[in-house]
Amino acid sequence: MLKQETLSKNQKIILDYIEKVNEPTKAYSILHNVQKKGIKAPLQVYRALDRLVEIGKIHKIESRNAFVACKNSSCQLSKATAFSICESCEEVSEISDNKLSKYLKSFQDKAGMKFKKYNLEFFGLCKKCSIK
Amino acid sequence: MLKQETLSKNQKIILDYIEKVNEPTKAYSILHNVQKKGIKAPLQVYRALDRLVEIGKIHKIESRNAFVACKNSSCQLSKATAFSICESCEEVSEISDNKLSKYLKSFQDKAGMKFKKYNLEFFGLCKKCSIK
DNA sequence: TATTTAATGTTATATTATTACATAGTGTTA
DNA sequence: TAACACTATGTAATAATATAACATTAAATA
Ligand SMILES: [Zn+2]
Ligand SMILES: [Zn+2]
Ligand SMILES: [Zn+2]
Ligand SMILES: [Zn+2]
Numbered sequence: 001m002l003k004q005e006t007l008s009k010n011q012k013i014i015l016d017y018i019e020k021v022n023e024p025t026k027a028y029s030i031l032h033n034v035q036k037k038g039i040k041a042p043l044q045v046y047r048a049l050d051r052l053v054e055i056g057k058i059h060k061i062e063s064r065n066a067f068v069a070c071k072n073s074s075c076q077l078s079k080a081t082a083f084s085i086c087e088s089c090e091e092v093s094e095i096s097d098n099k100l101s102k103y104l105k106s107f108q109d110k111a112g113m114k115f116k117k118y119n120l121e122f123f124g125l126c127k128k129c130s131i132k
Numbered sequence: 133m134l135k136q137e138t139l140s141k142n143q144k145i146i147l148d149y150i151e152k153v154n155e156p157t158k159a160y161s162i163l164h165n166v167q168k169k170g171i172k173a174p175l176q177v178y179r180a181l182d183r184l185v186e187i188g189k190i191h192k193i194e195s196r197n198a199f200v201a202c203k204n205s206s207c208q209l210s211k212a213t214a215f216s217i218c219e220s221c222e223e224v225s226e227i228s229d230n231k232l233s234k235y236l237k238s239f240q241d242k243a244g245m246k247f248k249k250y251n252l253e254f255f256g257l258c259k260k261c262s263i264k
Numbered sequence: 265t266a267t268t269t270a271a272t273g274t275t276a277t278a279t280t281a282t283t284a285c286a287t288a289g290t291g292t293t294a
Numbered sequence: 295t296a297a298c299a300c301t302a303t304g305t306a307a308t309a310a311t312a313t314a315a316c317a318t319t320a321a322a323t324a
Contacts, residue, residue, distance in 0.1 A: 008270080009271085010272075026311080027311065028311070040273080041274065041275085042312070042313090043274085043275095043313075043314095044272075044273075044274095047271080051271095062194035062253070063194045063251065084245050087248075097239075100239065103235060109216050109254070110229070111225065111258070113216050113218070113257070113262075114256050114257060114262060115216070115256040116255060117254070117255040117256065118253065119252070120250060120251070121194070121251050122250045123247065124245050124247040124248045125248075126243070126245050127244050140303085141302090142302080142303075158280080160280070172305080174281070175281090175303095175305085176304075179302080179303085197311095
C-alpha cells in the first residue's frame with residue numbers, strides 16, 4: 001500500500017511556497033511567508049516539512065538546514081538524493097545522474113551494512129561564480 | 133604552505149575529548165564534558181570545532197549535527213567524506229573506500245560545476261541492529 | 265456508529281549556533 | 295624595542311533551528 005498522495009491543507013500551503021521560491025528555503029523563512037495563510041507556529045511548518053520529506057516532495061539540504069522542492073519525480077520517496085551547492089552564491093541544484101545513483105544504490109559497505117538511503121552533497125563554485 | 137599543525141589549548145582539549153568518546157558527539161555535550169578543563173562557553177567549543185573540521189581532524193555529520201574524529205588520516209583536509217549511519221543505534225563509521233572516493237572526486241556535473249568537496253551519508257541498519 | 269488514525273492548534277521549551285566586543289598572546293618587521 | 299598583524303581567548307547576549315506536551319478536530323475504516 002502506497003503512502004497517501006493527497007496533501008493536507010498545511011502541507012499544500014507549505015509545498016506551494018517551497019515550489020514557488022525555487023531555491024533552498026529555511027523553516028522560519030517559510031513560517032514568516034505563510035503566516036498570511038493562517039500558519040502561526042513553527043510546529044505547523046516542521047510537521048508539514050517532515051511529511052513532505054517523507055513522501056519525497058521536498059528534500060532537506062542537511063549542510064544548510066534548508067529545504068528544496070524535488071526536481072526529480074520524487075526521488076523514490078527521498079531515499080537517494082544528491083545535490084550540488086555553490087559555496088559562493090549558495091545556489092543548489094538537484095543532481096539527476098543515472099550512473100551516479102546506480103553506483104551509490106549498489107554500494108556495498110565493507111562492514112556488511114545494508115543501506116536503505118543516502119544523501120550526497122557536492123560543494124564548489126557554480127559557473128557564474130567561477131568566472132567572477 | 134600547509135595550514136598550521138600545532139593545536140591551541142582549547143583545540144587540543146576538544147579534540148582529545150572527541151577522540152576519547154569515539155562516537156558522534158554534539159557541541160553542547162562536548163561543552164558539558166570539558167567544563168572541568170576550563171571551557172565555559174559554547175563559542176569556545178564552536179571555534180575549536182570549526183578549526184578542527186578545517187584541518188581535517190574531525191568531521192561533522194551533517195544529518196545529526198554531531199562531530200566525529202577522522203579515522204582516515206585526515207581526509208585530505210575534510211574535502212572528501214563518506215559515512216554510514218545506523219538509523220537504529222545511531223552508530224556512525226567513516227567509509228574508507230578508494231574506488232568510491234575516486235569516483236566521487238572525478239564526478240563531473242552536467243552544468244559544468246567544478247567541485248572541491250563532497251560529503252556523503254549512507255543510512256541503514258548496522259549488522260547488530262539488522263539481526264534484532 | 266464506534267473506533268482509530270492523521271492532522272491541527274497552541275504554548276512553552278530545548279537545542280544548535282552566531283554576533284559583538286574586549287583582551288591577551290605570538291610572531292614579524294621597521 | 296615599538297608597531298603591526300595575526301591568531302586565539304573570554305564573556306555576555308541573542309539568534310536560529312527544532313521538539314515536547316497536551317488539547318482538539320477531521321478523515322478514514324470497520
Ligand atoms: Zn528529488
Ligand atoms: Zn554560485
Ligand atoms: Zn576523515
Ligand atoms: Zn545499529
